[in-house]
Amino acid sequence: MRDLNADPGGLSRDILDWYDRQARDMPWRTGPADRAAGVRPDPYRVWLSEVMLQQTTVAAVTDYFQRFTARWPRVEDLAAAEDADVMAEWAGLGYYARARNLLKCARVVAQELDGTFPDSYEALLKLPGIGPYTAAAIASIAFDRPETVLDGNVERVMARLHDIHEPLPGSKPLLKDRAAELTPEVRPGCYAQAVMDLGATICTPKSPACGICPWREPCAARIAGTAPELPKKTPKKAKPTRHGIVYLARSSAGDWLLERRPDKGLLGGMLGWPGPEWGESPQPAPPFDADWQDLGAEVRHTFTHFHLILRVMVAELPEGFAPAEQQEIITRHAFRPSDLPTAMRKAFDLWRGGQTGGD
DNA sequence: CACACGTGGAC
DNA sequence: TGTCCAAGTGT
Structure with a gap:
């Protein structure tokens, strides 16, 4: 029986043993054979995977x-x-600021750092798109540094292990302290991934599988019977509903009129259909005068902080139409719906569903 | 500190 | 259908 307070080293050994038995395969992880041979994972792949996993x-x-x-x-x-x-x-993966910062970061590393990622938490933290979590993850996983990762999994596991009832996000500093106490000097990267795996597979938000948890004996919340209700969280705001109109203009040759959205803000840097800003009651704003047809059905999509209902209007793009500054005419051959963020792709899907056949 | 910022799967 | 949630960061 492990004592939570007297034997932190025992706890880290328990979870590393558990981790070594799991062998959860992911393309950015090195296998047990590589680890045994001292092969470190490629920092580029670790960085890329960690940004995508945010x-x-x-x-x-x-x-x-x-x-x-x-x-x-x-x-x-x-x-x-x-x-x-x-x-x-990146289209479809969401949180598009990650993709913009990914490119910024890649260019800093390639052009200013000779293609080499920094190997310390402090230096990694300075790079675009790398915050406290990702800096600790890269430093520990790629560079074997005993930094402490604190993500949603670790927060949940620590809150339960110590039966902490103070709600997030206020409890974050306390949870970070508890997590730091357990971070071992040996194999810190494997340890970080082990705690996250534990949170993802056993210490899950609902119905945690305490019976098969490597930390079931020292877990204070399991003993108290409070595990399923932890961590507490401050209540979130209700989502309002916004409305919008998108204009799908297609030439007789099958080319489409699209717009590159500004880098800042919602869907920043992504392609989208022309139309007014979304809000309470958007005013019609067609990109050109035409006999716009309302498709009738609406697109429904939910973002992080609001629901969206889109009207979809369609017209033929006039021959010789001159696109505005941010607009692009994308040829039928070059246009791929998968290049669009999901809300915009749904508008296209609505149009496509209305086409009877042929093309 | 509070808020903006996507998406799809689970229940 | 609705709610919650996932290996967070930037402002």
């Missing part, structure tokens, strides 16, 4: 990670990529 599930990330690393195998390759290509490859 607020995003392993299942959603895996295919994106494979496509990115196949297309841009090294940080220099990514740094040399066109912005539009990277944004298109």
Whole structure:
């Protein structure tokens, strides 16, 4: 029986033993054989995976990670990529500021740091898109530094292990202290991934599998019977509903009129359909005068902080139409719906669903 | 500190 | 259908 307060080293050994038995396969991880041979994971791949995993599930990330690393195998390759290509490859993954910062960071590393990622928490933290979590993750996983990661999993595991009832986010500093006490000097990267794996597979938000948890004996919340209700969180605001109108203009040849959205703000840097800003009651703002047809059905989409209802209008793009500054005419051949953020892709899907056949 | 910032899966 | 949630960061 481990004593939580007297034997922190015992706890880290218990979870590392558990981790070594799991062998959860992910394309950015090194296998047990590589680890035994002292092979470190590629910092570029660790960085890329950690940025993709911010607020995003392993299942959603895996295919994106494979496509990115196949297309841009090294940080220099990514740094040399066109912005539009990277944004298109990121489309559908969400939180698009991550993709913009990813490129900024790649260019700093490639052009100012000789293609080498910094190996310390403090230096990593200075780079775009790398915050406290990601800096600690890269430093520990790629560079074997005993930094403490604090993500949603670690917060939940620590809150339960110590039966902490103070709500998030106020309890964050306390949870970080508790997590730091357990971080070992040996294999800190494996330890970090082990605690996150524990949170993802056993110490889950609902119905935690305490019976098979490597930390079931020292866990204060399991003993108190409070594990499923931890961590407490301050209540969140209700989501308002916004409305919008999008204008799908297609030429007789099948080319589409799209707009590159400004870098800042919602869906920043992504392609989208022309239309007014979304709000209470958006005013019609067609990109040109035409006999715009209302598709009738509406697009419904929920963002982090509001619901969206979109009307979809369609017209033929006039021959010789001159696109405005931020607009692009994308040829039928070059247009891929998967390059669009999901709300915009849903508008296209609505149009496509109304097409009877042929094309 | 509070808020903006996506998406899709689970229940 | 609605709510919660996932390996957070920037402002």
